Amino acid sequence: xxxxxxxxxxxxxxxxxxxxxxxxxxxxxxxxxxxxxxxxxxxxxxxxxxxxxxxxxxxxxxxxxxxxxxxxxxxxxxxxxxxxxxxxxxxxxxxxxxxxxxxxxxxxxxxxxxxxxxxxxxxxxxxxxxxxxxxxxxxxxxxxxxxxxxxxxxxxxxxxxxxxxxxxxxxxxxxxxxxxxxxxxxxxxxxxxxxxxxxxxxxxxxxxxxxxxxxxxxxxxxxxxxxxxxxxxxxxxxxxxxxxxxxxxxxxxxxxxxxxxxxxxxxxxxxxxxxxxxxxxxxxxxxxxxxxxxxxxxxxxxxxxxxxxxxxxxxxxxxxxxxxxx
Amino acid sequence: xxxxxxxxxxxxxxxxxxxxxxxxxxxxxxxxxxxxxxxxxxxxxxxxxxxxxxxxxxxxxxxxxxxxxxxxxxxxxxxxxxxxxxxxxxxxxxxxxxxxxxxxxxxxxxxxxxxxxxxxxxxxxxxxxxxxxxxxxxxxxxxxxxxxxxxxxxxxxxxxxxxxxxxxxxxxxxxxxxxxxxxxxxxxxxxxxxxxxxxxxxx
Numbered sequence: 024x025x026x027x028x029x030x031x032x033x034x035x036x037x038x039x040x041x042x043x044x045x046x047x048x049x050x051x052x053x054x055x056x057x058x059x060x061x062x063x064x065x066x067x068x069x070x071x072x073x074x075x076x077x078x079x080x081x082x083x084x085x086x087x088x089x090x091x092x093x094x095x096x097x098x099x100x101x102x103x104x105x106x107x108x109x110x111x112x113x114x115x116x117x118x119x120x121x122x123x124x125x126x127x128x129x130x131x132x133x134x135x136x137x138x139x140x141x142x143x144x145x146x147x148x149x150x151x152x153x154x155x156x157x158x159x160x161x162x163x164x165x166x167x168x169x170x171x172x173x174x175x176x177x178x179x180x181x182x183x184x185x186x187x188x189x190x191x192x193x194x195x196x197x198x199x200x201x202x203x204x205x206x207x208x209x210x211x212x213x214x215x216x217x218x219x220x221x222x223x224x225x226x227x228x229x230x231x232x233x234x235x236x237x238x239x240x241x242x243x244x245x246x247x248x249x250x251x252x253x254x255x256x257x258x259x260x261x262x263x264x265x266x267x268x269x270x271x272x273x274x275x276x277x278x279x280x281x282x283x284x285x286x287x288x289x290x291x292x293x294x295x296x297x298x299x300x301x302x303x304x305x306x307x308x309x310x311x312x313x314x315x316x317x318x319x320x321x322x323x324x325x326x327x328x329x330x331x332x333x334x335x336x337x338x339x340x341x342x343x344x345x346x347x348x349x
Numbered sequence: 350x351x352x353x354x355x356x357x358x359x360x361x362x363x364x365x366x367x368x369x370x371x372x373x374x375x376x377x378x379x380x381x382x383x384x385x386x387x388x389x390x391x392x393x394x395x396x397x398x399x400x401x402x403x404x405x406x407x408x409x410x411x412x413x414x415x416x417x418x419x420x421x422x423x424x425x426x427x428x429x430x431x432x433x434x435x436x437x438x439x440x441x442x443x444x445x446x447x448x449x450x451x452x453x454x455x456x457x458x459x460x461x462x463x464x465x466x467x468x469x470x471x472x473x474x475x476x477x478x479x480x481x482x483x484x485x486x487x488x489x490x491x492x493x494x495x496x497x498x499x500x501x502x503x504x505x506x507x508x509x510x511x512x513x514x515x516x517x518x519x520x521x522x523x524x525x526x527x528x529x530x531x532x533x534x535x536x537x538x539x540x541x542x543x544x545x546x547x548x549x550x551x552x
Contacts, residue, residue, distance in 0.1 A: 108384035116521050118384070171385050215520040288519040306462050306515065308454060311447075319377065319386035323449055 083245040085178050090159035092181075092233060094259075094331070097164060100173035102242050104316045109249045110167065111268060112217060113202075113209035120211065121249035127208045128269065130253040139199075139275040142190035149253050153239060155188065156180040160243065161236060163259035165266075166298045166330045168284075172312045177257055178240030183231040186273075191227070195275035199224040199282075200256055203269040217287060223267035224280040224294070225258065228339055234259060234332060260332040262296040293349035297340070298330035302349050350420045362424055366431040369397040370438070387446045394439035399513065399527050401432035402506045403534065410537035413545075426482050429502070433479040436472050436509075443468075464515035471508035474501050506531055 111121035133149040158178050166172045186198070204220030206212060212219055229235060236257040239246060246252040251268025258265050264284050274280070284292035291305055300310045313322040329336050340348075373393055376382040382389045405428035408421045443465070448454045458465045478499055480486070487495050510531055513524040 104384040112520075116523065171388070214522060215518075216522065217520045291519065303461065306464055308458060308462075310454070311449070313385055313387050313446075315384045317386075318380065319382060319390060319446060322385070322387050323446065 084243060085158050085240045085245060087158045087160045087178050087240075087243055090161045093160065093162045094164060094174070095162070097162065097174040099162065099176060100314075100316050105173060105175055105241060106247045106250060108173075108315060110169075110263070111249055111251070112215050113204065113212045113219065113221070114249065115211040116214050122247070124211060125248035128203070128248040128252060129208070130248065133253050133271075135254065135270055136272040137189045137275075138272060140192040140195040140277060141275050142192065145189065147185075147188070152185065152237070152254060156184045158239060163234075163236070163257060164327075164330050164332075165257075165259065165263055166312060166326065168262035168264055168292065168296065168304060170304075170307060170309065170312045170326075171315055172324075172326075172330075173315045176242055177236060177238045178243060179236045179238035179257070181233045182235045182237045182256060183233060185237050186230060189273060189275065191275040194277055196227055197224050197276050197278065197280055198227060198230045199274040199276055199280035200267040200270050201272040201274065202267050203271050217283060220271075221267060221283050222280065222286075223256070223265055223282050224276075225265070226279075226339075229258070232336060232339065234335055260298060260329040260336045262292075262298060264292065265296050295340075295345075295348050297336075297345065297349070298326065299328055299345055299349070300326040301328070302346050355420070355423065359424070359427070362427060366401065366427065369393055369435065387442070390446070391439060391442045394435045394442060395513070397435040398432050398439055399506075399509050399531075401428050401435065402502070402509060403527060403531055405429045405432060406502065406506060406531070406534045410534060410541060413541045430479060430482055433475045436475055440468070440472050464512050467508050467512040467515060471505050471512055474505035474508060478502060478505070503535060506535075 107122045108118045109121040110118070111125065114121040114124040131149070134146045135149070135152065137145045137147065157180065159180055160176055160178060162174060162176045164172060165175050191198070200223045202221035202223075204212070209219075225235065236259075238251075238255050238257045239253065241247075241250060246255065251266075251270075254270050255268040256266055256270060265282075279294055282292075282294060285294055298309075303309055309326055311323055312326045314324055315322075327333070373382070373390055376389070377386070405425050408425045408428075411418050412421055444450060444455060448458065459469055460466070478501060481490060481495065481498060490498065510524060510528050513527070517523055
């Protein structure tokens with residue numbers, strides 16, 4: 024028995040019975056309709072729409088500021104192409120598969136672990152990362168090793184800002200990036216004979232370079248899953264596979280870390296993988312590239328050294344034989 | 350087989366063979382070839398080549414399995430020539446859209462990139478087959494020599510599949526299906542030979 028005063032609700036506020044029944048029936052009808060809709064669309068697709076994690080994030084606008092580090096003079100690749108032409112092999116090896124299959128990637132809750140040669144191991148929540156620095160709009164060229172390229176307006180800030188928070192020890196010469204991996208979510212990972220999770224790495228000076236970006240969005244919105252949500256790295260002067268997606272850990276290490284494509288074929292995919300028209304891939308020339316989104320007769324263009332960022336990054340490699348350290 | 354049925358089947362086969370090309374032309378005109386149209390055209394023409402070659406190689410095993418399928422031979426030349434047509438389109442795509450008609454780039458590629466070397470070899474193997482596909486050529490060469498020359502199609506198909514494997518990234522398994530199918534069809538011949546010999550022996 025409930026002890027206490029009954030709530031002061033005037034009797035005029037009480038819903039008349041027949042109205043109440045109408046609403047109950049309408050709710051039942053809608054639930055039924057939703058159930059049929061779910062069956063028709065595929066229950067998991069509908070669950071995505073109602074899943075608070077996904078609904079909260081899909082197409083969410085991000086508050087951004089302009090950036091002096093943005094690239095000018097390039098036509099942006101369309102949002103459609105940027106978000107439906109992806110290499111994300113955990114979700115399938117065809118370019119259109121990640122957009123179709125990455126819906127199940129759980130982007131909340133999300134943390135990034137800091138491990139290895141740091142003052143103390145930490146774990147950062149994604150919300151803390153989003154608030155660490157003002158989010159900048161940066162247009163970067165993106166050059167895939169497969170000799171196609173895009174121009175993408177990313178949203179994020181320099182990775183160096185985050186690395187400072189990680190407090191790496193002086194003995195840390197490289198940082199390794201580990202990506203999310205879950206066999207149940209990424210059911211297509213066996214379509215290729217790659218060992219997961221995806222691993223990438225940079226030399227400390229490359230990671231600390233202002234152009235290297237910790238990225239949370241594109242086109243002013245939260246990253247779509249297929250583009251490496253909720254947080255990824257973008258290194259615009261290197262081939263695209265160096266820009267690891269869906270990062271779950273940063274590991275600071277002394278020696279050059281193993282990286283996925285280098286493990287697959289060291290002959291084809293070097294650790295540095297700087298964009299370089301003078302250093303061929305064993306299976307094709309890197310002298311030219313195909314710009315995505317152009318008509319088939321207008322795609323071909325010359326590849327630029329360091330993807331056009333030579334002024335900013337060439338000094339990192341002074342004295343290095345770029346053919347040997349490719 | 351009745352003539353009208355043969356004409357109908359031939360027409361349908363022609364339409365099926367021309368479908369990949371018409372899809373590409375339609376896509377080009379409506380700007381619907383995807384984000385990387387050059388790659389789309391290249392992949393579509395390459396796949397059409399391998400598929401048509403594979404289908405043409407299925408004809409002889411099928412005919413040997415049942416004498417009622419002997420009419421299939423009438424379709425082999427059409428399928429083979431269409432395969433060569435798409436192989437040529439595929440190569441033209443490389444020359445025009447990838448290499449931009451740059452002779453230096455092309456010769457370097459052929460020398461240095463093994464998948465391109467293999468592709469050119471496969472096309473060169475198909476060239477004499479296409480050239481001698483006419484009835485006149487069969488008569489001029491004589492059945493025996495013509496048959497021996499046209500055994501090159503096996504090598505061409507194998508080169509085509511290797512070209513595909515060497516083109517994809519290490520670790521990608523997409524060429525597996527066509528490799529298995531082709532493997533079965535190429536093995537079918539010696540297996541059928543062996544079965545036939547055993548039948549003759551047991552008589």
